[in-house]
Amino acid sequence: MANFQKLIIPSDRVERLQYIKRMFAQATGSFLGDAWRGGRQEALRRLNTTDIQAYSRNRNFLNGDVSKLSPYLRHGCLTLHETAENVLQRFGAQSQKFVQELAWRDYWRRVWFEQGDAIFSDLEDAKVALGDKPLPDFIRQGITGLPCMDGFIRDLTLEGYVHNHARMWFAAYVVHWLKVDWREAADWFEHYLLDGDKASNHLSWQWIASVNSSKPYYFNKENLARYTGEKYCATCKINCPFDASYEAINDKLFVVNGASPAKTYRVDMPTKDALSTHQAVAIYVHDEMLSGAHPLLRRPMARIFVFDDFLHGNWPLKRLQFMADCLNELQDVEIWVGNTREILKERGVGQIITQDTPNRQLKALLEPFNPVYQPEVKFAESTISEKRLKRFSRYWEKVGAELFGEELMANDKK
Ligand SMILES: Cc1cc2nc3c(=O)[nH]c(=O)nc-3n(C[C@H](O)[C@H](O)[C@H](O)COP(=O)(O)OP(=O)(O)OC[C@H]3O[C@@H](n4cnc5c(N)ncnc54)[C@H](O)[C@@H]3O)c2cc1C
CATH class of the missing domain: 1.10.579.10 (DNA Cyclobutane Dipyrimidine Photolyase, subunit A, domain 3)
Incomplete structure (x- = not known):
């Protein structure tokens, strides 16, 4: 029996959440509920209603005006670039604190691209x-x-x-x-x-x-x-x-003096597999690009998303439901559950095009399909040397100056 299945995600939200619960009976944890709703529409609503000026003053307080945009940025409902552009246009220099926090995400992501699986050690x-x-x-x-x-x-x-x-x-x-x-x-x-x-x-x-x-x-x-x-x-x-x-x-x-030498930890990788012998080319929609505005989703070819056992097998129910909300807003995307490789072979795929990712496990999974990686939209144009990537302050010196100008950054230091 095939170890995979195509999902037809209901457009009605209540049905959708129930459907995901049924399809992922092994998933643990509580229902997503109304406090969180996945998708670009909700992401834009949050972005446009976050009080950016109050954020600069009170973001460190538990009841401060934080945006709660992180699940949306994580799944690509919004790009970091468009999020920063939005607030820069509306609030100019007053958005600096918020943009600087967005920059932390960009910074860690660049470190991941640069260091690969070393980030797990x-x-x-x-x-x-x-x-x-x-x-x-x-x-x-x-x-x-x-x-x-x-x-x-x-x-x-x-x-x-x-x-x-x-x-x-x-x-x-x-x-x-x-x-x-x-x-x-x-x-x-x-x-x-x-x-x-x-x-x-x-x-x-x-x-x-x-x-x-x-x-x-x-x-x-x-x-x-x-x-x-x-x-x-x-x-x-x-x-x-x-x-x-x-x-x-x-x-x-730190009563015990001295330092601990760096430790290395194991990373699970998918097994190696031979190159696919099929012909079709498809867009592979992965979990960092769940936006209807994504340029790859404009291409007239099959688009395939997989809830993959290796990638998402132990994700809690509410996160799977959040992703289902996001997927519900995408046009003409086939949604599957199972093993990515088996599904792509079943669909006759020999090559996939997808957004680049620092996730080496995902890349290893896609290797047999001769993947073409399109660069993701950049948060900032600056090229950051490995030395600058050592610490956020050195990264921000350059990226902050690109976004806010040398003068403002210099004033900040005074
Ligand atoms: C131990 C620890 C674990 C974390 N794990 C994650 C994680 O798995 N995923 C994740 O997205 N963030 C993680 N963060 C960073 C940060 O806590 C969250 O991004 C932030 O709390 C999300 O809330 P918000 O969207 O309301 O943030 P806001 O304060 O409104 O900030 C706006 C956006 O800027 C980015 N951002 C803000 N602060 C940080 C930060 N310190 N590092 C990276 N990006 C930041 C996020 O994308 C966030 O959505 C972690 C931080 C710590 C200390």
């Missing part, structure tokens, strides 16, 4: 002694006993979205207080995110751990209480492990 020696404990069950179950951390785990596992500052506190707690191996924690964390992205996620965990930064990131109670608006601290009764000065925390966390 320590990029540098750690600047402090790191631990290598497995991720404890009390983290997986969200029962740490710390109301703040349990709250962040609930955001993660129930909503699939966590505020950036909370991601930083949580990762620091896991890596520095609990001494957990960052890689295991990063894999677990990414699994639940609607915006789960190998570059932004794994490189951020590395940044916190200090294997891709010049020092470890950690925080104290005062910082968490301020930016959460006392949401958790006001009623918290436990003996807080974060209630100390930065100096005292530093001495406690």
Whole structure:
């Protein structure tokens, strides 16, 4: 029996979400609900209603005016370039903070393109002694006993979205207080995110751990209480492990002097396969290009998307539903579930054209189909040398100047 199936995604949303639940009976986690709706239309609505000026002032607060655009940018509903253009045109220099955050995504992505699967291993020696404990069950179950951390785990596992500052506190707690191996924690964390992205996620965990930064990131109670608006601290009764000065925390966390040498981790790759002997040429729509405005979708040839076991097999239900929302807006795309290679062969495909990606696992999967990669739309034109890619500040010096002009950037430094 064939190990794949074509999906007919219902246009009615309620039916669509139910359909995905039936088709992916093994997928875990809760329903997507109304708070998130995949697709370009919703992405544009969010972009046009984000208060960019308020964002510059309050984005670090848990209740700040963040855009919640990350799942849309991750799946290509919007390009980073058009997002930046939109706010630059409307707010000029006042959009700088927001554009700088978009730039972080571009930066991590460029590092992924440059470094490939090395991003899954320590990029540098750690600047402090790191631990290598497995991720404890009390983290997986969200029962740490710390109301703040349990709250962040609930955001993660129930909503699939966590505020950036909370991601930083949580990762620091896991890596520095609990001494957990960052890689295991990063894999677990990414699994639940609607915006789960190998570059932004794994490189951020590395940044916190200090294997891709010049020092470890950690925080104290005062910082968490301020930016959460006392949401958790006001009623918290436990003996807080974060209630100390930065100096005292530093001495406690990094009591073992010295640094940890860089570690290498394994990456799962698909098996090798011979070149396809078929003739047809098709557009392969992958999960970073789910936009009806994508130029490749204007080409008059078969367009094929696959919910692939290797790529998406363990994704939670709500993320599959989010992608189904996105796919519902695309015209004339065949949607399949199963093994990409078997499906492309079944469709007689010998060559695919698709958007370029830093994802080497996806590329290895597509190798037998003689792929042609079209470059993705650039966030900024600047070419960034490997040396500049070492740190965001060096990258931003160049990209920021391209987007906002040398003068504004120089004023910023004063
Ligand atoms: C441990 C950790 C794990 C992370 N994992 C992911 C991930 O898997 N996927 C992901 O998209 N982001 C990840 N981030 C980055 C960041 O937390 C999210 O992009 C951001 O919180 C998304 O919320 P928003 O769209 O409301 O952001 P906004 O503040 O509104 O920012 C607008 C956009 O800029 C980009 N952006 C903002 N901050 C960052 C950042 N620090 N790094 C990269 N891009 C950024 C995002 O695309 C975001 O949508 C992670 C950060 C940390 C500390």
